[in-house]
Amino acid sequence: MKYLIIWLLFFVAACSGSNNNTVLDGVYTASFEHEFAKTDDTLILKKANDGNGVYQIIRHSGVIKKLDGKIFPKEILTDTWTLDYNTDKQILTExxxxxxxxxxxxxLTLQFGETTYKKISGL
Structure with missing residues (x-):
């Protein structure tokens, strides 16, 4: 009986442990278009340290600009951001x-302004 109680305590502790931070890691994509450009975004989100809630996003954007009906060659832009994750509010702040x-x-999405990034894979 004592072993059963100990086993149940371990089981409950394992189930209630938060693994949501590891779910954040992954690759996210979004596409959007307006009258001046079409953009395909990819975000790579990963932990920046050993578990203090700090993450890094590498953003790769492919932008095709349009002006007066003319379409320009695709430009590739890259940004890197360091973010802090608030587990209670589920918000990443750069x-x-x-x-x-x-x-x-x-x-399994990240909302950045009006843009929603859908998770397509884990890391």
Whole structure:
């Protein structure tokens, strides 16, 4: 009986441990278009340290500019951001410029302004 109680305590502790931070790691994509450009974005989100809630996003953007009906060659842009993750609010906040990403654990998406990035794979 004593072993059963100890086993149940370990089981409950294992089930209640938060693994949501590891779910964040992955590759996210979004595409959007307006009258002046079409953009395909890829975000690579990974931990920046051993578990203090600091993450790094590498953003690769392919931009095709349009002006007066003319389409220009695709440009590849790359940005790197360091972010702090608030587990209670499920928000990533960029440390330098204050950009905010909202994590939706049910849909596996990141919301950045009006753009929704869908998770396509883990790391």
């Amino acid at each position: 440390l330098k410029g204050g950009k905010t990403f909202i994590w939706d654990s049910n849909r």
